Amino acid sequence: MATDQEYRDKVSALMPEIIDELKAMVAIPSVAFPAFPAEPVHQMADRAVAAFQRYGVPARLQEIPDGYPAVWAEIPGPEGSPTVLLYGHYDVQPAPKEQGWDTEPFTATEKDGRIYGRGAADDKSGIAIHLATLAAFEGKPPVGVKLVLEGEEETVSHLEGYVADHPELFQADVMVVGDMGNLTVGEPVLSTDLRGHVKAIVELSTLQDPVHSGLFGGAAPDALMALIKLLAQLTDDDGTCLIPDIKATEWEGTEYSEEMLRSNAGVLDGVDLVGTGSIASRLWSKPSISVLGIDAPSVDEGGNVLQPRARAMVAMRIPPGQSEEAAMQSLTGFLRDKVTGGVHVEVTENKKSPAFHQGTDGSAFAQMRTALKTAYGEDVGLVGSGGSIPLLDQLRAASPEADFVLIGAEDAALSHIHGPNESVDPSEIENMALAQVLLLQSLAQG
Known part of the structure; x- marks a missing residue:
């Protein structure tokens, strides 16, 4: 079994090719909204399948009735080992130039240490995290893994109905959702609540x-x-x-400062905020x-x-x-x-x-908290999200006892998901991938 430092070195060595793959994925305008062309969405699904196959992962397309296919892989683990489902999505929001983009939205552009482009953060960075994780194990992780990349998270999802009709395919002991992010780069958090x-x-x-x-x-x-x-x-x-x-209710986890809110949301000088109570409560629990x-x-x-x-x-x-x-x-x-x-x-x-809540007393949740602290060298906060991921409700119905772990590289401060100049910090992808590697290793050890 490798040491934490050996895993850190392995993930670090993989990052150049993982980032190259991310840039190639950003170049594909995989907008799944009904008014947009279907060809780029299918192209992106094929690209993701090929990327995972290069690292020994038996990825394939899973047809979803009336919708775009999911990217699917199932890797059996050693006897008695838990099964971990890794979730992300490959579709993206539209990126009209009139939003105010400073770069071409479907050309990955490096600037000030970040990678700019639609989907660079939401959620092709999540795909990159899962890709780096499984690549670090050369496609043979120490636990069972199910990989699910959705093609319609940003629009009307047909995967939700598919999960409801085939819950046995999505049963797992741990659900890792790679579609979230830290409040600030370098300061790890786990998301427990989604409005x-x-x-x-x-x-x-x-x-x-x-x-x-x-x-x-x-x-x-x-x-x-x-x-x-x-x-x-x-x-x-x-x-x-x-x-x-x-x-x-009032939020009891990590606070969200007014200064951060004003900066992240681009509130104009002199304009009052709305609502009452703490900023975190207004965003996550009210x-x-x-x-x-x-x-x-x-x-x-x-x-x-x-x-x-x-x-x-x-x-x-x-x-x-x-x-x-x-x-x-x-x-x-x-x-x-x-x-x-x-x-x-x-x-x-x-x-x-539906809204979503994950308790903090599960063993996998605690193991990921430890893994994040090791990866980042910082204590881990608990945050919520104002956004929603409807599929989580169906995944919970498929595996009611599963621990959910919500992570990602979409930092709140600078990622600007769904807006102009979306970007990601590559260090967040690297640290999250390392944490995920450490989690799988910890789960394998029981």
Whole structure:
């Protein structure tokens, strides 16, 4: 059995070729949204299969009905050893140039010690972590491994239904999800909580057709004004979500400073933050609400008319412990009940994603905490995430007793996932890969 230092040296020696592979993957615009071409998504799946096969991993494509294929590998472990499922995804968000990119989004660009490009962090860095981990064992890890790389995490996932229909394929003792990250480069954390997500579309109607605002304004009801009044009731003056019966707690783990929040979110000078309580609580253990879109005339196209109809998509992030079904009922009920003046209202449910919580008392969780401390040389914090990964709920149903370990290279400070100038620090990939190698070795030792 190799020593920690020998594993560290082995992972370090692998990094140049792992980073080259990451750059090649970034160059593939694998956006799985329905309006985007399918060929790059399939190209990326094939690229991932070939990359793992080069290191002796029996990777292949697993067809997912009605969706893009998953990249799948199953490596049996020695008799009596646990099975570890390694999860990541190979699809990415769109990257329109008008977002404000300083580099070509689908050309990996090295700058200031980081690699820029769409997917460099979310989540092709997770693929790189798993690739380096299995390469360090030359494709023969000391425990059983199931590799699952999803092709539709950023859009409507068909893998969720596949897991529900075939839970036996995804059973494991430990689930390692490589789609998270530290708050700051070099300071390791484990994510224990992910907020859930519910979305609804509300449409208000007041008139049969648009009418002249001069002739009828002041008496005839304008649907857009009615919608604005409705949306203004979603929060109080502090910006706290006012949807009733939604659980909220104070975060007890690692803190998230106001300075870090202002920097990471790009809050403009002089603009107040919203919500109350600690920043970590507002981000991870309390609900938040936002308006994701409004259908109304643009400023350039606006005429002197009252609008007969207006609609908006309203989204609420819900904390762990909150049922997404009950949250959706509270949201849709609120939107209906707060409309006054006889305005016609139609509320349509759009999407429900459950929140997620992982306890800290599991043996694998403790072993990963030790592995991260060894890899980074720093104590390990506990954080949450405002985002959601709906598949985790199905994986937990497949293996209710499994420990979940949520890690990744997507640091909150600089990665800018889903936005312009997404990037990753290669040292995070190296340290996370080393930690994962040490975890598998520790699990093999019982």
